[in-house]
Amino acid sequence: MNTSNSERRPTLVSLFSGAGGLDIGLERAGFHTVSANDFDANCMKTLEEVQRRQIPVRGQTGAVHLEGTRLLHGSAESLKASDLRPEGANSRWRPDVLAGGPPCQPFSSAGRQKGIEDPRGKLFLEFVALADQLKPRLILFENVRGLVTAKTPDGEPGGVLRLIRQSFEEIGYATRFKLLNAADFGAPQRRIRLFMFAARDRDLPQFPEPTHSKDAGDTLVGSLKPWVTLGEFLSGQPEPAPEDVVVPTGSLIEEMADLVPGTGVKSMGIVEANRPSGHWGYRQDRFLADLSLPARTIRAATTPDWVKSKDGALRRLTWRECAALQGFPREWELQGTVASKFRQIGNAVQADMAEKLGAMLMDSISGGRRVVPRSAPWPPEFNKWMAYTAMEHQTNGEHRAAARAQREQAG
Template identity: 80%
Template sequence: MSTSNNERQPTLISLFSGAGGLDIGLERAGFHTVTATDFDANCVNTLQTVKDLAIPVRGKPGLRHLDGTRLIHASAEELKASDLRPEGATSKWRPDVLAGGPPCQPFSSAGRQKGIEDPRGKLFLEFVSLAEQLKPRLILFENVRGLVTAKTPDGEPGGVLRLIRQSFEEIGYATRFKLLNAADFGSAQRRIRLFMFAARDRSLPHFPEPTHGKDAGGMLASDLKPWVSLGEFLSAQPAANPEDIVVPTGSLVDELADLAPGTGVKSRGIVEANRPSGHWGYRQDRFLADLSLPARTIRAATTPDWIRTEDGTLRRLTWRECAALQGFPREWEIQGTLAAKFRQIGNAVQADMAEKLGLMLKTSIDRNKRSSPVSAPWPAEFQKWMAYTAMEHQTNGKHRAAARELREKVG
């Protein structure tokens, strides 16, 4: 690991690293990634390729991404603390930060939402176990918004999040949770994710304050910049590679032709007790982006939103454009098939958001102030959503269970 000065870089161990979005942001904030791990071979290949390319860390002269990082291809269940420490380190060695986002599909609205009943939904327990062994000074945990109201098998909305907080508290960590929208911090993507800070023997870091906001009719607060639109973002990107461009064919041409920006082809509605006309949405593969707003959340699918270009033609956002919206540098060579690339991109933590979080963590480490922290109360909106979900589930739960059962029967 090379540096341009003698300042000690705080250390990071990265779990569930994926294609490295979280690591990009934390390294830009000043961290050195000691170890990065993932179970997906494509992800590890991406990280190894990036490491070999020696990509400069933006704003950090002399530093390269993943320089000196040990890469481990393994499931979290297979790992022990000794696998993650630097070579030759004793059991007393502690990382400054342990960071990661266990697989989000069990809790995501884009998945089947089996939650903790899905084996992947229990991987946070492996995260907790490794935290107990490593005793990091601070923890950064990331997941999807749906985790706020995810139910335990007994049907309690928010029960999974309460279990996660309890699990960290039992090993000595106080926690603070918040939902953050990447667009509020300068990203051209409306991506809302759940974040947790945890501390063992120092004050709990606070989350960063937004720097941007939606300018609704000139009512934006004076200290905020307007959101960065997808149109602005694309105008600053290199021209799309012709081989990456997908245009509509067949019946899709007619389905998309008359769509207004920010709308899509409606999905078939599910009749519910309080929605006799059906609970519908837009089909994920047939949505036309509104270029005047930040992009919708980038998903782990090969069907990103369509855009209408200046000459009126339609095409999908390319995988490289989606990667750039996630904050990946242009040089970040994501490995695997096209489907594997989209999966890695969509599952990543938005790197610019990660950098903002990393700066808050680094400030806490630099202060080096000992403390006995206590967990912060749930944000008020969490309490409201948990209560609403309980009420809504009571009204529509049977309808949804029947609809899920029918979908699974028909495949």
């Protein structure tokens, strides 16, 4: 390990690291990643390639990404605290920050939403167990916004989030939760995610204040910059490689021909008690992006949104463009098949958002008081959403359960 460039920086242990989006942002904020872990082999190959390339950390003179980082391929359940400490460190060593986002599919609207009943939904307990062993000064936890209203098996909306907060409190950590939209911090993507800060023996960090707004120019948000649009973003990107370009073929040409930007081909959903005509939406693989807005959330699928050029030609966003929308440097060469690359990209934390969070963690480490912190109350909107979800479940729960049973029978 290069001690001159790494040991002098605050330390980070990264769990469920994926392709490294969270680590990019935290290293830009000044942290050194001591160890990083993921179960996915292609993610680990990506991180190994990053180490080989020695990619400079933007804003950190002399630092390269994942310099000397221990890369640990395997499940979080198989890890011990000693695996995550620097080589030769004793049992008293503790990182400044433990960060990660356990798999989000059980709670995501893009998945089956089985929540804690899905084995992956319990992986946060492994995160808590390792936090208890390592006793980091601060914790950063990330997940999908669906976690705010995710139900425990007894049907309580918000029960999973309460369980997560309770689990961290039981090992001595106070918590603070918030939903943040990456577009509000200058990213060219409307990506809303749930974040948690936790502290054991110092002030709880505050979340960063937005720097951008959809309504910039309104007198109430006059100091904020306007959102960065997808059109602005694409104008600064190199021409996509021909092998990365996907254009519509067959029936798709007709289906997409008359779409207005910001709309897609409708998909009829489940007929529900309060929606007798069906709960429809747009098909995820047939949506035409609005270039005057930030991109929609980048998903872990090979069917990103379509974009239309000035001459009317249609193509999908390429995997390299999606990676850039997620804040990955151009030198960050993702490994594996195209499908794996899209999965790594869509599952990542947006790196520019992570850098803003990292700055708040860094402020706490450098200037925070040594105190016994108390958990912050839920943001007011969390309580409203939990109550609405409970009411809505009473109205449509039986319809949805029947529909799920039909889908599972159909395979």
